Amino acid sequence: xxxxxxxxxxxxxxxxxxxxxxxxxxxxxxxxxxxxxxxxxxxxxxxxxxxxxxxxxxxxxxxxxxxxxxxxxxxxxxxxxxxxxxxxxxxxxxxxxxxxxxxxxxxxxxxxxxxxxxxxxxxxxxxxxxxxxxxxxxxxxxxxxxxxxxxxxxxxxxxxxxxxxxxxxxxxxxxxxxxxxxxxxxxxxxxxxxxxxxxxxxxxxxxxxxxxxxxxxxxxxxxxxxxxxxxxxxxxxxxxxxxxxxxxxxxxxx
Amino acid sequence: xxxxxxxxxxxxxxxxxxxxxxxxxxxxxxxxxxxxxxxxxxxxxxxxxxxxxxxxxxxxxxxxxxxxxxxxxxxxxxxxxxxxxxxxxxxxxxxxxxxxxxxxxxxxxxxxxxxxxxxxxxxxxxxxxxxxxxxxxxxxxxxxxxxxxxxxxxxxxxxxxxxxxxxxxxxxxxxxxxxxxxxxxxxxxxxxxxxxxxxxxxxxxxxxxxxxxxxxxxxxxxxxxxxxxxxxxxxxxxxxxxxxxxxxxxxxxx
DNA sequence: AGGTCAATGCGTAAAAACTACACAATATTA
DNA sequence: TAATATTGTGTAGTTTTTACGCATTGACCT
Numbered sequence: 001x002x003x004x005x006x007x008x009x010x011x012x013x014x015x016x017x018x019x020x021x022x023x024x025x026x027x028x029x030x031x032x033x034x035x036x037x038x039x040x041x042x043x044x045x046x047x048x049x050x051x052x053x054x055x056x057x058x059x060x061x062x063x064x065x066x067x068x069x070x071x072x073x074x075x076x077x078x079x080x081x082x083x084x085x086x087x088x089x090x091x092x093x094x095x096x097x098x099x100x101x102x103x104x105x106x107x108x109x110x111x112x113x114x115x116x117x118x119x120x121x122x123x124x125x126x127x128x129x130x131x132x133x134x135x136x137x138x139x140x141x142x143x144x145x146x147x148x149x150x151x152x153x154x155x156x157x158x159x160x161x162x163x164x165x166x167x168x169x170x171x172x173x174x175x176x177x178x179x180x181x182x183x184x185x186x187x188x189x190x191x192x193x194x195x196x197x198x199x200x201x202x203x204x205x206x207x208x209x210x211x212x213x214x215x216x217x218x219x220x221x222x223x224x225x226x227x228x229x230x231x232x233x234x235x236x237x238x239x240x241x242x243x244x245x246x247x248x249x250x251x252x253x254x
Numbered sequence: 255x256x257x258x259x260x261x262x263x264x265x266x267x268x269x270x271x272x273x274x275x276x277x278x279x280x281x282x283x284x285x286x287x288x289x290x291x292x293x294x295x296x297x298x299x300x301x302x303x304x305x306x307x308x309x310x311x312x313x314x315x316x317x318x319x320x321x322x323x324x325x326x327x328x329x330x331x332x333x334x335x336x337x338x339x340x341x342x343x344x345x346x347x348x349x350x351x352x353x354x355x356x357x358x359x360x361x362x363x364x365x366x367x368x369x370x371x372x373x374x375x376x377x378x379x380x381x382x383x384x385x386x387x388x389x390x391x392x393x394x395x396x397x398x399x400x401x402x403x404x405x406x407x408x409x410x411x412x413x414x415x416x417x418x419x420x421x422x423x424x425x426x427x428x429x430x431x432x433x434x435x436x437x438x439x440x441x442x443x444x445x446x447x448x449x450x451x452x453x454x455x456x457x458x459x460x461x462x463x464x465x466x467x468x469x470x471x472x473x474x475x476x477x478x479x480x481x482x483x484x485x486x487x488x489x490x491x492x493x494x495x496x497x498x499x500x501x502x503x504x505x506x507x508x
Numbered sequence: 509a510g511g512t513c514a515a516t517g518c519g520t521a522a523a524a525a526c527t528a529c530a531c532a533a534t535a536t537t538a
Numbered sequence: 539t540a541a542t543a544t545t546g547t548g549t550a551g552t553t554t555t556t557a558c559g560c561a562t563t564g565a566c567c568t
Contacts, residue, residue: 015269016336016371052369056336080334080373082270082310115306117270117371119334169427169503188516205518206556223564229515230563249423253555442545459547460527477535483544484534507526 012049019047021163024127035138186232266303273301275417278381289392328433440486
């Protein structure tokens, strides 16, 4: 095993790690960042371990920065996974061979396969700003549309589902979009984001009325030109009011 | 150190444990179950460790059963605590002496104080059915009213606050009460439960209309006699419909 | 350059949900 | 048996949500 990797593992918690469901929004689709494991065809969520000196939230921020280059973004816990059936649908022997390939036979053993707790974090990022970077075990990154996610390693498919459910629920008491959209955006773009997350169509006119009623948007004098047909106005979040709505959990009846 | 205790610790995860905020409802008050540590005046939440072979959720069920004697109750994760400031407001030396008293000097060291991840679970229990039982480190149990909780060990005060916030939020998209009330209850009793959790008064008549509109209650022909003045009707949850409302997260506008 | 097209901006009416009370009914107590 | 405090039911006014109409706009096509 690589000495640097070994040193890393020995300076981190052994029984706990972090997995991140990183949501991005692009071309009207909600996407998740996936990593492909070296020498295999197996995809997984980005993740990492927690140093002894850092808080778990700090570790999540660090891991996210390592993978996307982004700081100061929306990032929060959504669930902690520690079932004893986390690998039940998998060929354990094959998985073990993969892990052996990545970590070396002297580190990963059946004990860790038996009970490993994973803290699920979800992040909302601005697609365009992300510089996706693989880690030690992986050699490829992919933004995968939420409805076309392949079979992932470990219990990562379940994690995506739970994260999406938590995100949908969150939509009903907090605004969303600040870290998911570019600084300036149009009302139809914001609507498409909501529709994608909720998985249902919304009325254009009522959506606009509702959003404006929350008083978190600033209408700009500019319009988005270049597209076909009538040019829509651009909006921007009023960060102060947006943050207040986040804190106070003003109900969004959608 | 006691050999049995040592064996227990060695068969469990070292870096992770579970803490439970157990809510009970009694005499119109929302209460939390606390434990007093042996030989100290320090109170804490009930908690425990996770065996290598069990899932974290199973561990939470087991711990809850050990403390309350109850199974098959409402129990769910609400947050995972792993800040590096979990003991920041405490006299670390004094805390360490306490832990030494309980665990022996050969087990607990500064390393575990530095980073220990705690999975916060909350439970809703039927007060009358609980047989509160202390564990190895504790010798006394107490149901403490939510507004009169003393300073607790570790970061347990914060845990109670976070749990209560999660519970309040939950009220807005899921029904509550099945595990918190006796099988048969009156509408005013249910209302007092909601008022206590939400921390605000509700209109009696509107509350009744709303609750009945969810179609999860069954009105019984009996009345609660014995109290002063007019006897109120008894109700019972229709478990099937109640569970469906839980699953589908029908919005409760309260 | 002007008509066509499809999306945007703004508005209104009906339906549903929520809020605030009014009043009769009732089991216990004095 | 009357007094009392609480429960059971209803209703009107207000607000929120839903459904949809219509004029406007900017790019495209001819």
